[in-house]
Structure formats: structure tokens, C-alpha cells
Amino acid sequence: MPRFKLKVAYDGTEFHGWQRQEPKNAAPLRTVQGVVQEAVAELIGQRVDVVGASRTDTGVHAVGQVAAFTAEVRVPVARLANAISARLPRDVQIVEAIRVHDTFNPIGDARSKCYRYTIEHTSHPHHPWPLFDRNLVFATPHTLDLDRMQRAAGHLVGTYDCASFTQIDHGRTTTVRSIYDCVVRSPAPRRIEIEICASGFLYNMVRIVAGTLFEVGRGRIEPGAIPEIRDARDRTRAGPTLPPQGLCLRWIWYGAPRMKVGEEGEDTAWDISKGGPAVREGTLGTNGTKVNDSRTPADEIPAEARAESTPETSRDTTAE
Numbered sequence: 001m002p003r004f005k006l007k008v009a010y011d012g013t014e015f016h017g018w019q020r021q022e023p024k025n026a027a028p029l030r031t032v033q034g035v036v037q038e039a040v041a042e043l044i045g046q047r048v049d050v051v052g053a054s055r056t057d058t059g060v061h062a063v064g065q066v067a068a069f070t071a072e073v074r075v076p077v078a079r080l081a082n083a084i085s086a087r088l089p090r091d092v093q094i095v096e097a098i099r100v101h102d103t104f105n106p107i108g109d110a111r112s113k114c115y116r117y118t119i120e121h122t123s124h125p126h127h128p129w130p131l132f133d134r135n136l137v138f139a140t141p142h143t144l145d146l147d148r149m150q151r152a153a154g155h156l157v158g159t160y161d162c163a164s165f166t167q168i169d170h171g172r173t174t175t176v177r178s179i180y181d182c183v184v185r186s187p188a189p190r191r192i193e194i195e196i197c198a199s200g201f202l203y204n205m206v207r208i209v210a211g212t213l214f215e216v217g218r219g220r221i222e223p224g225a226i227p228e229i230r231d232a233r234d235r236t237r238a239g240p241t242l243p244p245q246g247l248c249l250r251w252i253w254y255g256a257p258r259m260k261v262g263e264e265g266e267d268t269a270w271d272i273s274k275g276g277p278a279v280r281e282g283t284l285g286t287n288g289t290k291v292n293d294s295r296t297p298a299d300e301i302p303a304e305a306r307a308e309s310t311p312e313t314s315r316d317t318t319a320e
Contacts, residue, residue: 001070004080005100005270008036008065010092012056013135013245018065019055032056032092036067039087044071053106053252054113054320057204059244061136063095064114064251068106077273100270109270112180112257113201114250115320117194117210117242119144121217127190137191138246144217146186152216153182153194155226156209163233165209166202167241175202175233180259184213192217195250195261201320204241212239249320 016029020037028034033052041047053066075083080097088094120130120139129139159178166175178199186192194210212229215221221229221239229237251258255269268274 001102002073003068003070003100003102003104004073004077005098005104005106006036006050006067006069006081006084006094007096008032008052008067008092009063009095010061010065011135012059012061014091015058017056017058017060018052018062032062032065033067035089035092036084036094039084040069040071042087043075043083044073046071051106053110054201054249056247056249056320057244060247060249061245062249065249066106066110066252066254068100068104070102099272101272104270106252109254110200110252111255112197112199112253112259114195114197114252114258114261115201115206116248116250116261117196117206118246118248119192119194119210119214119242120190121192122190135245136248138243140214142218144192144214145219146184146192146217148219148223149184149192149194149213149217152213152221152223152226153184155223155230156182156196160230161233162202162205162230164229164235164238165205165212166235167204167208168235169203172202177202177205180257181261182209183261197258197261199257203320205320207242207244207247208235208238208240210239210246211242214242215239 010032012032014030015032018032020031020033021029023029033050037048037050040050048069048071050067050069054062056062056065073080077097077099081094084094084097118137120137121142121144124141130137157179159176161175162177162179163175166172179196180199181195181197183195184192185195194213196206196209212221212226216223216226216239250261253267255267
């Protein structure tokens with residue numbers, strides 16, 4: 001049965017997150033997974049499960065969410081993205097659709113992810129609050145010190161227990177993650193972007209990291225205090241959880257892990273049309289012969305950080 005990988009973009013303002021939610025004795029909530037599944041069902045004439053790689057929370061946006069489904073589809077793959085998008089509401093689009101190997105797991109096979117948090121600062125009567133992109137940024141009247149935030153961000157890179165940067169009820173079997181890169185920049189006056197690339201993320205992790213750097217920018221936490229906060233493994237030591245509207249899922253990578261937030265390139269690790277997928281050791285390739293796994297060797301990813309891709313935790317549906 002053919003399997004397809006979708007790259008999904010959405011404005012999360014009017015959604016209750018990615019994951020389908022059907023409360024008991026109540027109407028289903030509007031979610032991205034729900035509307036995408038309905039669009040796919042309308043196109044192919046049957047209901048299928050569309051599994052997403054990241055369960056973004058209510059109000060969080062994405063330009064590079066990844067999802068997958070398995071079904072017989074009569075529409076040529078080159079037209080599949082447009083065909084699904086034509087059946088979607090205006091606040092969600094399928095950016096790309098490709099045929100992948102039938103073992104592709106959008107959760108367990110992810111090698112790295114990148115989120116961006118955007119802040120509009122020094123908002124007051126002389127610098128009005130953002131209007132047209134007000135649902136895409138967190139606006140604050142406080143003036144933030146970019147240099148302090150940049151110095152603090154450098155202390156966040158590494159593989160360690162990230163318990164200080166997640167909610168207590170995170171629901172994961174391990175809180176160790178590898179943060180490959182954390183960049184703070186100012187693309188425009190009064191606008192700050194925090195971009196973080198990691199092996200994976202815990203519940204509210206990026207919003208808490210952003211909140212901690214926000215406190216550094218305000219002068220309430222010293223840049224040099226980040227290692228102590230990080231190593232404390234205590235949520236009360238870090239900054240606040242910033243609101244969801246400033247957060248956007250940028251990309252999810254399936255080849256060799258992207259280690260920098262600005263790295264470019266085409267992720268063809270599972271794309272059948274690009275010379276064969278990267279499949280697990282001993283499985284059959286598209287020509288029926290056994291092939292080796294061409295993805296990043298598992299021993300190149302720290303064992304504890306790799307734990308989130310095990311079968312047990314790949315079924316975890318806790319929001320990031």
C-alpha cells in the first residue's frame with residue numbers, strides 16, 4: 001500500500017492544536033489533524049489516519065509540520081499537495097507531498113526539529129502593538145537587551161537533562177535532549193527571533209526557553225546563570241512559559257540531523273523518487289533487494305537523547 005509524506009503549514013490561531021480531539025459527550029474540537037484527515041478522506045473516498053510528527057499546542061503555528069498516511073491514491077503524486085489543499089480551509093495548506101517507503105514513521109524517524117519564537121518588544125503608545133501579524137508574535141512593553149540574550153543562548157547548547165525547561169507533567173520517559181543550536185537575532189527594529197534546533201522537544205520546552213531568555217533580556221536573569229538553571233533540573237528556576245502565538249514549527253529533518261538553525265537543503269532520506277528511501281536494516285528496497293540503513297547511524301546520537309524515538313515514546317502524544 002503506498003505511503004505518503006506531507007509537509008503541512010498552518011496558522012494555529014483558530015485551532016486547538018494539531019492532535020485530533022474528540023471530547024466525550026461533546027462535538028470534536030477544531031484541530032489541524034482533524035481538518036487534514038477530512039480533506040484526505042474527501043479526496044480518496046475513505047477515512048485514513050494522518051499521523052503528525054509534532055503535536056503542536058493550541059495557537060502554535062507551523063510552516064514545516066510533517067505528517068504521513070497510507071492509502072491508494074489515484075491522483076498523481078505531483079498534484080497531491082494541491083488536491084488536498086483545495087479541500088482545506090484557508091488557514092492550513094499542504095506545502096509538499098511525496099511518496100515514501102511504507103515503513104516511514106514521522107515521529108520515530110525524525111532526527112532533528114527546529115522552532116522559532118518571535119517577540120515584538122518596546123511596545124507602547126509611541127511604538128504601537130503589532131496589528132497585521134498580531135497572532136504570530138508575542139508583544140511586550142519591555143525593552144529587551146539582544147546582546148544579553150545572545151550570550152545566554154550559547155549556554156543552552158549541548159546534551160543534558162532539560163527538566164528545568166518543561167512542565168512538571170511532561171509525560172515523557174526521559175527529559176534528556178540534545179540542543180544543537182540556539183540563535184537569538186533581531187531581523188527588524190523591536191523584533192527578536194529565538195530559533196532553536198534539537199533532537200526533540202519536551203512539553204512547552206521552547207516557550208519556557210524563550211521565557212527564560214526573555215527574562216535575561218529584561219535584566220531579571222543574568223546570562224551567566226543559565227548553566228546553573230539548566231543543571232538544577234528544576235522548573236521553578238527557569239523563566240515563564242510565553243504565550244503560544246509567538247511559536248512556529250520551522251522544520252523537521254529525517255536525514256543526517258541538521259545541527260544549525262539556518263541550514264538549507266532538501267530532505268530526501270525517505271523519498272522513493274530520489275533514488276530509494278533510507279530504510280531500516282534488512283528491509284526491502286523498491287527493487288525488492290535488502291538494503292542497509294542510509295540514515296545517521298544510531299550511535300552518532302547520544303543514547304538518552306535518542307530515547308524519544310524508541311517504539312514506546314514514539315507513541316507519546318504529549319504536546320511540544
